[in-house]
Amino acid sequence: MPHVLYNGPTSPFGRMTRVVGLELGIPVEERQIDVYTAEFLDPLNPLRQIPTLETESGEVLYDSRVICRWFDSISDHRKMIPTEQQWEVERRWALAIGVMEAGLLRRMEVVRPEGEKSATQIAKLEVRIGRALDRLEQEAPALRDAGVRMDAVATAVALEYTDFRFTRDWRSRCPSLDAWLAPFSARPSLVQTRPH
Ligand SMILES: N[C@@H](CCC(=O)N[C@@H](CS)C(=O)NCC(=O)O)C(=O)O
Missing domain, CATH: 3.40.30.10 (Glutaredoxin)
Structure with a gap:
């Protein structure tokens, strides 16, 4: 099995x-x-x-x-989480997961019935996502060098989840991240798993 x-x-x-x-x-x-x-x-x-x-x-x-x-x-193929640069990879992976968590919490807040949702909470989560994407923009060169590493996969999934549930507008503010994501997101593993 x-x-x-x-x-x-x-x-x-x-x-x-x-x-x-x-x-x-x-x-x-x-x-x-x-x-x-x-x-x-x-x-x-x-x-x-x-x-x-x-x-x-x-x-x-x-x-x-x-x-x-x-x-x-x-896996006997290759290591997604290399021991070299491990803590940088782990920290960036955590940052990407934080973007997913904030995106999910925002989505749950947005779909609450009127009267129950909090505009303050939604704004706070949107600011958090913005700050995290600004940091990832600064780190785009490291992502370019990463290849198919854990932090790169998590960042790509987090960015596409932001597209899917929140906004695509981050692209103008994060041009290096956008330029990195375009070819990375064409990988069959990402195409095959993309939410519709
Ligand atoms: N820390 C968990 C979070 C998983 C999570 O939040 N999953 C959501 C779906 S995206 C879920 O199962 N939600 C149902 C619930 O929490 O009741 C992980 O990284 O796997």
């Missing part, structure tokens, strides 16, 4: 794990679920969140960062 990845159609965290699996050539069977009604997931992941992975040997892993690390550890 291959690894089974419980995922959803638009989760940036799930997408990140799928891209890593594809890039490393790890056979993964993806099962798309509605996480909000997926009671069967509770014994596997008490947080009832996606992505959740059931490995070939029946071990269960979450969250997305752990799944990416695990794929990298079993």
Whole structure:
């Protein structure tokens, strides 16, 4: 039995794990679920969140960062998280995940019923995303040199999630990031997993 990845159609965290699996050539069977009604997931992941992975040997892993690390550890292809520059890669990976988290929180706030949503909270999250993208813009040269490394994959997924759920307007303010993303996002692993 291959690894089974419980995922959803638009989760940036799930997408990140799928891209890593594809890039490393790890056979993964993806099962798309509605996480909000997926009671069967509770014994596997008490947080009832996606992505959740059931490995070939029946071990269960979450969250997305752990799944990416695990794929990298079993891969005989190449290392997404090299020991060289490890902490720079980890820090930039965390920054990209922060953009995904802020984008998800913003989305959850935006779809709340009128009267329940907080404009202050939405503005705070938008400012956070803007600050993070400004930093990633400064770091575009490092992303260009990274190749298919964990921080680059996470940044690409975070930027496309920003496009998908918030705005494409960051492109004029972050031209180097935009120039880096254009060819990177044409990779089959990203094309195949893009949310519609
Ligand atoms: N820290 C987790 C976050 C995962 C997460 O927030 N997943 C969302 C979907 S994008 C989810 O499962 N939401 C359902 C819920 O929290 O009830 C990870 O990196 O995997």
